[in-house]
Amino acid sequence: MLTIVSRWSAQSRRMLIFQKVHLACCKDRLLSHLAAKSVSSYVIYELRCFNTVNQIWEWKCLQVLQNPCSGNALDACTWSLTTVLKAVLKETSQYKPGTLEKLLATFDTALTAVYSQLVPVESLGHGNSASYPSSNTADWATTLTNLLDLLEVLTAARFKLSTTRVCFTSSRLSLVQASALLRIVDSHVHYFVKKQVLLLLKRILLQKAGEDMGFGEASSLTHGDDHMTSDILTLADDVLQAVHTDWLQCVPVESAAIFFGGTGQLCGGSSDAFDHVMLRAVSLVVLKSLEYKIQSAGGKGVCNTIGIHGYLSALLLFLSQRGVQLKQGSHSCCWVSLVFGEQDDDMMEAAKALLLLYLHHRVSSDLEADAACVVGGNPHCHFLFLLRSISFDHSILLDFLISTETCFLEYFVRYLKHLRDDWEGFRTVCQKIDGSDRCKLSWKISQKDNQLLDNLREELQQSLCLSRGSVSTWSHSGGSVTIVDPEPAPCLQPSLCLPSGSATALASTPPPRLVDYGSSEESETEDGDLPSGLTQDRLHSDSVVHTHNSHSFDRTVMCLTELRVVVTRLQRRSLFPYNATSLLKLLTQIEAKRSCSQR
Template sequence: MEYTMNCRERYAVIELFDCITDAYRCFLNGSRPSQSAADVASLIYLGVCGVVAGEDRVSVSSKYCHQNTGELTCISVTLVEKIISSLMSQSQPAEVVSYCVEVLRVLFQDTDLMSQLVRLFQNEDQMISHLAAKSVSTCVFYRLHKSRTVSPVWQQKCVQSFNSSPPGAELDACLWSLTEVLKRLLKGAYREILEKLLEAFDSSLSALCSKFLPEGRKKAAHPLVDFISSRHWGTTFYLLLDLLEVLTASSLTCGAGVCLRSQRITHIHSSALLTAVSLSSDGFVKKRALLLLKKALLQKAGEDWALEEVLSPGLKYEHFNSDMTTLAQTVLTAVAANWLQGVHVGSASFFGGTRRIQGDKSQKSDSVMLRTVSLLLLKSMVLHIQTAGGTEGVDSAVHGYLQSLWAFLRRCSVQLTEVTHLCCWISLVFGEQDDDMMEAAKALLSIFLHHRPICGLDDDAVLEAACVSGFNPHCHFLLLLQSVSFDHSILLDFLISAETCFLEYLAQYLKYLRTDWQGFTAACARISVSDCPVLWQESLAYSCGGDMAVSTCKGESEQVEFSPCFQPTDVISPVERIGFIAGLRLVEYDSSDYSDPENMELSALDIEQETSTPQVSIRQKEYKSSDSTLLSDPNFPLERRPDQHSLPVIQNEQASCTNMAPPSGHMSCEMSTRVVLCLSQLSEVVTRLQTKNLFPYNPSSLLRLLAQVNNCFQQWHLSQLNKQ
């Protein structure tokens, strides 16, 4: 300490700031500072302690102290993190590495800098508190990585804060710090260290969540009201929700091992989380809580930052099924108790804030909230069906939940109040998010398949009732294809991407389609361009260069029908049609580099992985470069296609559709022809990629389903011709 006091007499604040800045620049450039490691360590220590011990501050003018001491602390704390990050990156020269190691030895062994950094957690300046938490997290992770030991000072501070601290800066810093350390361990697949750290915090985290999220809806309301009255409640609660997602994600890494209570908090305290959604006035808190519950139900907690192979060990922990059932039942119980009535959805947000224009009826509701609530309820219904079995009581309850969802959506969305065909709701709500749309479509298909055999109605009546309730799977599939302009290459991207469950959904739907072609054709007659949401029509108009014929029908209100620039009755070659449809795509996929097919789940298809030939991963750009030119090549041999006559037959059938007298039959033929053409093109390109060993899994089962659908179409068309 005598050495430190000598430094205090020797350096003024300005000199400290300049020296630390010079050292920071050196580390950024990959060189070592001119001062010794001990001198740099002392400078850093003085800079960190400058705002902690006010009576020991360097004697300078009060004006300068107030304005610049905080900046000195910030750069000093940031320099500590930079030094540790340089060591972990392993990209520095050997002499710089040894220099950094010596600086850290002096800081954390001779001067006990960790205690000073932890004290900054309670600083009123949010910038200083956050930078301290960031630096401490890096130090803790570095120590865990190097010596497999937890910093006792940091652990004691966090445990104490979790047990006793009210919402505020100190608790916020501890929550953020622990969350960051756990995230890094999950990203790096440090399973043993992660388990050890979670065990150390298990009891304190359980106590913290029991205080913020008491079990039981009746017990949850009163404490939450008390916390909401606190000025810091919103920020603290949001950070707690971030921590809960990390804990939930860590439970997916347990496999068949022991899962701690803290890792199950999201499921155990789900009732209190739902209560927070209805009671909180902070929109960001509501949204974060709902997203947490949705990710827990979909088993996607941590998907944005954790390694997929870490979160998918195969086996689940002992209480996994019961926890999922508890979460689903909690959601359904809340919905039955009119929980949705208390969920208020604000206006859609954008980078400028939230639109609040008086008299603006075109304002859109927050689509994230609508999607999350919808998917949360749909997934809970599916789990309820799977656990309760097929009974009439379950079926009537499912219809009640769906009616509650429709009432909620109509109350919150102006667009949905104008929909006459309720099956369009899924596209209006989920159209901006592919992964959620596929999850919703798969859930609604499961609900329909459960409802179909126990309702006691014939097939036509079942589909009519499904349309009235908005879950006709044929309509959903047709609207999905319309939304991508019947572009098979987009479907291919969905198939090879691990970001959606499209493979499972498509396989399940095609299996059902084989058994109900009549219901499919009825849906084709029902779906028209006017059924498309306005968003899709605008996208189609933009893709066609604005060449859209618009006709207005006068009535009580103006209704606009869009006639696409492409007329399906025009007879063109399959290759030309492929080129046209490709030109209508809504999204430019040339720049997409996010499809990761290496870890596709294929359980829904019961696909057997090939063992004779290695699987080659393929991304969007690889497909574009190797195969997209073949689609527009008129000289491409037909014998390379899975069905030599499928596309020419479809072309001839499309031409013959123009001679069919009944308007409904004409519409049905046009729509079904476009659907089967799209699926045939998809089958063709998947087959070509498979022959080149470029497809990421064995698609034989999928190709068989697509061929069977094509056969159903040909048989149906022949029957239509015989009726003429």
């Protein structure tokens, strides 16, 4: 179609674009959107082939932006401008140098004015909801959605141009005027708009603006234009000030929709029924704001308000009020796994931020590990819960190390240094968590499940006889299951933990495989505290020695040892994607710590 139009005379092309632009401003939403798509395609074509901005399209967009009013004209204009900027950002090499700068310079002043008119103007504060100049919240929801998409593209363009030191006012709006975006969350607009605001702030703080739009990896915030550092600190300050004024109490978290784009809601009050995307976004916005704050000038001023613990306490209170319920007796630090368990990249970002916060606070205020656990901020606990969630499988850690989709390498190296320097602290954490687990080893089992337990016990005894030549005895009395080990064995004994209500499920599934018969050097055990039930995991029986160390401590060291062996082998064969010498040195130091502790 564009090829045919390009053969027309210049006058015919101008008339066609003029008609399309006029249709884009009509009241019929479908017709308006189709016309905007058509005009945008032609504008992109002219930019790519002739390096010129269509004058009719430019004139109409500036006219609408200078007199913004919620409606199809404004929506079509912002959508079209966003589409054109996206096209240039995605395929920069197909456009002449300076094309992006030319577009941004043309609309910079108008976009800055539109932003100040479309966002709420009332002050933040619990109970002071922001208002809009229109009573039609549906129209404003569409308008704000288009504006937020445009803001993300503008921010991504700033990251793209950071190496050129070119910075436009409109591309700074989402950072220097983030307080206005935060007010949207406390306004009378649809839930999905509030969610989009928090996702935008999250992507900016994670340096991933435009990532979902296919713009590629953004430049580092620390290597941007002259205003980048101060702007990101302004954003962090706005977020922390909002949290300090109870803004979190205004953030809604609805039940998750049961299908894409639907309005149906999950029933029940479990934490799985709540919108974990929203919970992750809020958590990361707060954590990353704290991280940037403490990294600036040594973090002066953070502890002068309510302190790091105060912010973490406010975040935990928000999560508990929005459906993240810790089971009775569970450790406070497991909130990270509960909130981020479905998203590896977000989990690593949260773990890294919490580690940096802990290290900063420990140096500045001599923080104790127990105090950190109260607000769920102990990095030893986070790492242990991460290993338990993957069944202490070193191959999964290897996948994380090789993957470029998470910040695991940076987090892992930082944590290993902390583990090396606080070895006894990690041992204490393992002992406390294992001690808490042992208190949960007995659950009430109904009388009708006795036969199931007897059958399962016999199969387990047979498996253990075949693998070690000795049998651990099991007793069942009073409706509960206990483990009786008459004498210590040379390796860790498999254990069975049955959560309440799981006995019936076991009846329809085969019992878990506790021994790998394909190898005489490997056995499997499961971790009874994992929510997934009976989880298998591999341990080398000739390497595990019973000491005063806890079960989790031994398995952690074994997992790290296996990881070192695999990485060393790959490094020797030049199959590892980067130089892992520093990483291997840290892992070797961890093994040396273990050897010293056994003497």
